Amino acid sequence: MTAAPPRLAPLQLPAPYGACPFSPPPAYAEAARGGPVTRAALPDGSPCWLISGYREVRAVLADARFSADARTPGFPFLSPAQRQLATQRPSFIRLDDPEHARLRRMVGRDFLVRRMEGLRPGIQRIVDEAIDTLGAAPTPGQPIDLVQDFALPVPSLVICLMLGVPYEDHDLFQSLSRTLLDNTATEAHAARAHRGLTGYLAGLATRKAREPGDDILSRLAARDDLTPEQVASLGFMLLVTGHESTANMSAMCVLALLKNPAAAGRLRDEPGLMPTAVEEMLRSLTIIHLGLARAAKEEVEVGGVTIAAGEGVICMLSSANRDEEVFGRTAPGLDPNRPGARRHLAFGFGVHQCLGQTLARVELQIMLTTLLRRLPNLRLAVPESALTYNTENIVYGLKALPVTW
Secondary structure, eight states: OOOOOOOSSOEESSOOOOSOTTSOOHHHHHHHHTOSEEEEEOTTSOEEEEEOSHHHHHHHHTOTTEEOOTTSTTOOOSSHHHHHHHHHSOOGGGSOTTHHHHHHHHHHGGGOHHHHHHTHHHHHHHHHHHHHHHOSSOOTTOOEEHIIIIITHHHHHHHHHHHTOOGGGHHHHHHHHHHHTBTTOOHHHHHHHHHHHHHHHHHHHHHHHHSOOSSHHHHHHTOTTOOHHHHHHHHHHHHHHHHHHHHHHHHHHHHHHHHOHHHHHHHHHOGGGHHHHHHHHHHHTOSOTTOEEEEESSOEEETTEEEOTTOEEEEOHHHHTTOHHHHOOOOSSOOTTOTTGGGOOTTOOGGGSOTTHHHHHHHHHHHHHHHHHHOTTOEESSOGGGOOBOTTBSSOOBSOOEEEO
16 A cells, blocks of 8 residues: 655635535635545544545445444544534434444335336426416516425425425424534534424324324334334434435526526427436536545555545545546536436445435426426526525535526
């Protein structure tokens, strides 16, 4: 193995954003030019490794010598609140096999490809009803916020139906989710939000055990090997990721299409291209800008650099998805038919790859195809410079998307 070569001062995380709303902070791309494995410093000053190359990110995420368990020595955190939640109340995605695999199997069948494809008619109805609710063209000066009125309600409704969570409680779980995903939240606020959401789900699981329905929480609550608290922990991860990620991704996709009318027109005329276009947008608009964290359990060589046991690494999915050796140089505009786009790492890689990726793909395909077809004159209602973004969140996205048509 080779020792790490001398490098410049470590990149300070998280880095500030640049002018392009679709790109992660420019410093990440600059770091990647220095090599696929570079030094970085966490907000508390402790060191970690930044993994930026596509092949190197895949290698780390597929290697059992790198732990996803947040309690592993050296595991990197971007905030004290995230450290507290991940170490004291880990969800199954923060566990290693075999415990991770055991818990994942309990819900895996609910997200099989054939099941997700079977949800298409129901998701289509939800999308159509959401657009119906938008009504006629907005009054001048009173635009519609496509985040609050479309991008957020659709995936929230879908995951609520799958889990058996009453949608009328959406204000509660969406508010708590936002706090839990906010890297600026204090430890006290994050802990209170976590207690609120898991307590709500544990109470729901107890009711499901008495009065089961045809939903994921009911099936979990019926198991003899799970307590209501453990059911709540599984439901917590599915509920939060099931609506927040797709909501943010769908709004970013709509903005990308509004900025690329030629691509939007082509997709409107050739809706069969939408699945490939969605893969390209997942690649180029990767919303996990802060990467996936791991910790080395033993000495490992990655990209010619020795990473010692007890050192943390952050796999930069956004940088890996822009690796020109794999995807070529990104041309201006949006290519709805980029060859090889599906090789992206937007959903991670390896045994911890996103459980809900097929559901997200189906939702995005239906949401974008229907929006282009039913609102062909959709356009921004404010200057693009007026848009604001969730740069402080684990999941990047728009705070609001004012539109008219």
